Amino acid sequence: MFRNFWQLILVALPVSLSFAFFMTPDAEINFVRALIDGELNGGNLLTRYISAVTVLRYGKYWWTAIINVVLFALTVSVLVVKIDRHMRVGEISALPLKSAFKLFPVTLLLTLCCVATVEVLALLSVGVMMLLRFADNVTVVACVSLAVSVIVRLIETWMFMLLLPAFPLKYSEHCPLNVAFSYSARIMSKHKRITWGISFAFVFARMAIVLLGALLAPYRLDVPLYCLAYVFTIAYTPCLAYKLYYDEVGGERRDVREVIFR
Numbered sequence: 001m002f003r004n005f006w007q008l009i010l011v012a013l014p015v016s017l018s019f020a021f022f023m024t025p026d027a028e029i030n031f032v033r034a035l036i037d038g039e040l041n042g043g044n045l046l047t048r049y050i051s052a053v054t055v056l057r058y059g060k061y062w063w064t065a066i067i068n069v070v071l072f073a074l075t076v077s078v079l080v081v082k083i084d085r086h087m088r089v090g091e092i093s094a095l096p097l098k099s100a101f102k103l104f105p106v107t108l109l110l111t112l113c114c115v116a117t118v119e120v121l122a123l124l125s126v127g128v129m130m131l132l133r134f135a136d137n138v139t140v141v142a143c144v145s146l147a148v149s150v151i152v153r154l155i156e157t158w159m160f161m162l163l164l165p166a167f168p169l170k171y172s173e174h175c176p177l178n179v180a181f182s183y184s185a186r187i188m189s190k191h192k193r194i195t196w197g198i199s200f201a202f203v204f205a206r207m208a209i210v211l212l213g214a215l216l217a218p219y220r221l222d223v224p225l226y227c228l229a230y231v232f233t234i235a236y237t238p239c240l241a242y243k244l245y246y247d248e249v250g251g252e253r254r255d256v257r258e259v260i261f262r
């Protein structure tokens with residue numbers, strides 16, 4: 001798979017660039033920089049935090065979030081179809097748009113559910129800050145709220161990892177969504193090291209990008225770093241899903257044998 005990984009990178013690159021420029025604006029980075037510079041106070045703490053971690057972070061570019069959700073769902077659909085074809089017949093160069101559009105409604109539904117879950121759970125850290133905002137030490141309140149936000153994101157990523165093989169189960173086995181989710185969770189329960197390892201790696205990589213963006217704000221290193229993180233994650237995740245799926249079902253993989261179509 002990795003000898004052809006660059007083809008998946010090309011598919012994932014447009015949505016990754018769009019994510020880096022529009023889905024992760026610098027509201028969170030500005031909040032961390034304000035925390036480091038001591039600019040936060042009791043009057044602006046809650047307002048700036050809400051603007052950093054909730055849907056308000058999109059600001060005037062809120063419409064790009066809708067476009068990016070649709071683009072992401074389409075990209076994942078194309079990747080799933082390409083990887084499925086590659087593993088079944090050993091060919092990956094085709095662009096199977098017809099099959100991708102058939103999978104697109106399910107992928108869009110799952111994407112919308114994930115986005116809704118992320119935005120609802122983001123309110124937990126806001127609730128923690130509202131409970132603590134009357135404390136005297138603003139720095140402690142901000143740090144505790146950020147820590148809760150990190151824990152919530154870790155739980156979100158872990159939940160997503162549990163459902164990772166649901167994509168090949170839905171597309172390749174034509175399982176109903178509830179069956180695919182249940183079977184996926186059973187598969188990932190056998191791979192706790194992978195599940196937690198990727199969850200921690202993703203969350204801490206994101207934390208590192210935010211921190212670097214705050215410390216080196218004039219250089220805007222967060223944009224290329226976000227782009228690299230997104231393009232690798234979007235391209236690699238379906239590959240991992242199919243590898244775990246084939247390891248579980250024991251099917252023959254033609255991608256590790258002689259390529260049929262060149």
